[in-house]
Amino acid sequence: MNETKQESQLLADAKNIHQELIAWRRHLHQHPELGFEENDTSLFVQERLRQLGIEFQSGIGRTGVVGLIKGDEPGPTVALRADMDALPIQDAKNVPYASKIEGKAHLCGHDAHTTILLGAATLLTKNKPKKGQVKLIFQPAEEGFGGANEMIKDGVLKNPDVEIISGLHVHHTAETGFTTVCPGLSSAATDMFNLTIHGKGGHAAHPHLSVDSIAVTSEVVSALQQIVSRQVDPIAPLVITIGKIEGGYARNVIAPSVRLEGTVRTLDLQLRSEIEEKMNRVVKGICDAFGATHELEYEYGYPSVINDETLIPILQEASDTILGTGKLSLAKPSMGGEDFSYYAQQVPGIFFRLGIRNESKGTTFPLHHPMFDIDEDALPLGSAMLTQFALSALRRLENS
Numbered sequence: 001m002n003e004t005k006q007e008s009q010l011l012a013d014a015k016n017i018h019q020e021l022i023a024w025r026r027h028l029h030q031h032p033e034l035g036f037e038e039n040d041t042s043l044f045v046q047e048r049l050r051q052l053g054i055e056f057q058s059g060i061g062r063t064g065v066v067g068l069i070k071g072d073e074p075g076p077t078v079a080l081r082a083d084m085d086a087l088p089i090q091d092a093k094n095v096p097y098a099s100k101i102e103g104k105a106h107l108c109g110h111d112a113h114t115t116i117l118l119g120a121a122t123l124l125t126k127n128k129p130k131k132g133q134v135k136l137i138f139q140p141a142e143e144g145f146g147g148a149n150e151m152i153k154d155g156v157l158k159n160p161d162v163e164i165i166s167g168l169h170v171h172h173t174a175e176t177g178f179t180t181v182c183p184g185l186s187s188a189a190t191d192m193f194n195l196t197i198h199g200k201g202g203h204a205a206h207p208h209l210s211v212d213s214i215a216v217t218s219e220v221v222s223a224l225q226q227i228v229s230r231q232v233d234p235i236a237p238l239v240i241t242i243g244k245i246e247g248g249y250a251r252n253v254i255a256p257s258v259r260l261e262g263t264v265r266t267l268d269l270q271l272r273s274e275i276e277e278k279m280n281r282v283v284k285g286i287c288d289a290f291g292a293t294h295e296l297e298y299e300y301g302y303p304s305v306i307n308d309e310t311l312i313p314i315l316q317e318a319s320d321t322i323l324g325t326g327k328l329s330l331a332k333p334s335m336g337g338e339d340f341s342y343y344a345q346q347v348p349g350i351f352f353r354l355g356i357r358n359e360s361k362g363t364t365f366p367l368h369h370p371m372f373d374i375d376e377d378a379l380p381l382g383s384a385m386l387t388q389f390a391l392s393a394l395r396r397l398e399n400s
């Protein structure tokens with residue numbers, strides 16, 4: 001078969017469903033659901049798969065859906081993964097498709113990921129693999145709840161056994177029509193902590209009779225950054241961010257305690273294992289100095305995504321075919337986290353970024369920003385890229 005002809009056909013097919021993709025994405029964007037609550041999103045995905053005649057299972061990893069597109073003959077299995085959950089942030093966009101749900105919005109682009117995978121499902125029903133099959137993984141709860149892990153526990157990588165997996169994330173740092181990938185170690189391990197500083201409450205006018213937990217906390221917050229700058233190798237990246245502080249009652253009351261919530265990001269496993277102890281030591285030292293005490297709850301979250309470098313030529317082929325030559329570039333690791341890592345720990349995987357930046361459309365805001373939006377021209381490109389990747393990966397598995 002003439003590959004170039006078939007492959008440019010994929011892009012043409014994707015462009016033919018552009019309006020449908022936009023409608024799906026806008027529907028999802030207006031009806032965001034948080035992690036493990038994606039009931040309507042899951043039903044929406046199931047309805048599309050049913051219309052396409054694709055067999056699927058629902059309730060995998062609670063609200064996840066897994067579709068299977070079989071080729072003409074039996075063979076290997078390649079999986080494509082999209083996440084479906086939204087964020088607990090108020091949408092600040094003034095557009096007709098803005099979130100209709102107060103305090104919830106698709107500001108990480110997972111509505112686009114779900115749409116792009118539904119688009120790939122549509123393309124694959126028309127361009128079935130000759131041999132083998134493509135598993136479509138619609139995953140819940142990427143934003144901190146580890147939906148990938150739940151799906152793996154429910155057997156998503158088995159029966160048929162997945163041999164290669166890929167997925168994408170839309171990203172504002174790349175222009176529409178471009179894509180980036182980081183070879184090897186590509187995202188941070190993301191750990192979480194809750195820290196409580198206990199002082200002694202009292203009257204604001206008599207600080208000497210109490211222990212001011214807010215004053216102690218201010219020392220703690222800056223001292224934690226000294227771990228980053230003075231206690232670890234500057235070549236080993238570390239982020240300690242406190243994203244939330246709560247404490248106190250009124251202007252004339254000394255706060256008895258303060259609670260802080262934060263995240264720790266590392267790329268190095270050894271360093272990752274040292275941070276909890278370093279934090280305890282620094283916080284205890286400050287609390288001792290001022291007569292306060294502390295409690296640190298430290299929880300290990302997502303591991304780093306490790307992209308299998310042997311899959312980069314397949315991604316390169318997909319990029320060259322769908323986007324044109326010179327559109328894929330290599331990126332540095334990100335301190336962001338991504339639970340795609342759980343799949344990539346089990347089977348060879350590659351996670352790449354799809355450009356959605358378009359200055360003229362104003363799609364320049366970063367992920368998790370209240371104004372985040374995508375250039376919808378990227379939707380068919382994503383669908384065609386994933387489809388091309390799956391078909392090329394299957395061909396490579398057959399020939400290996």
Ligand SMILES: [Zn+2]
Pocket residue numbers: 108143367368
């Ligand atoms: Zn996110």
Ligand SMILES: [Zn+2]
Pocket residue numbers: 108109110142169
């Ligand atoms: Zn995301």
